[in-house]
Amino acid sequence: MANATDSANPNNPIYGPFFGVMGVACSIIFSSLGAAYGTAKSGTGIAAMSVMRPELIMKSIIPVVMAGIIAIYGLVVSVLIAGSLEPPENYPLFKGFLHFGAGLSVGLSGLAAGLAIGIVGDAGVRGTAQQPRLFVGMILILIFAEVLGLYGLIVAIYLYTK
Secondary structure (H helix, E strand, O other): OOOOOOOOOOOOOOOHHHHHHHHHHHHHHHHHHHHHHHHHHHHHHHHHHHHHOHHHOOHHHHHHHHHHHHHHHHHHHHHHHHHOOOOHHHOOHHHHHHHHHHHHHHHHHHHHHHHHHHHHHHHHHHHHHHOOOHHHHHHHHHHHHHHHHHHHHHHHHHHHHO
């Protein structure tokens, strides 16, 4: 009877690639959840604002675009990790843990960034409809929220290349 560590190299257990695949899944799932929330929440604000000021719709799309970029970060890391997955005999457990950590870093930071973009985007577009001078402040806060996802991408790429 074979157990989980039966292979030519005990550092390459049969469950090693599981962690790499979980990194791929966490990366795309969590970053897409953040992007979806940011898009939905900002879209709600745009819909509410456009009833009174329809001329501001195109100017208010910025939070939705920024939320969509968060999902691209997760997609990039998922494709990188998925491209380096190998059969268990060639895939060390350490590499699986690194890929899992990379997926979690970009996924969870993307989720946090998407939540921030959604909340700021919703309040920002509604406020900009009433006071147009709020637009620059809204954009600055959205940039700071987007950078949270970018930090996760940088850490993920660093872990991936380790």
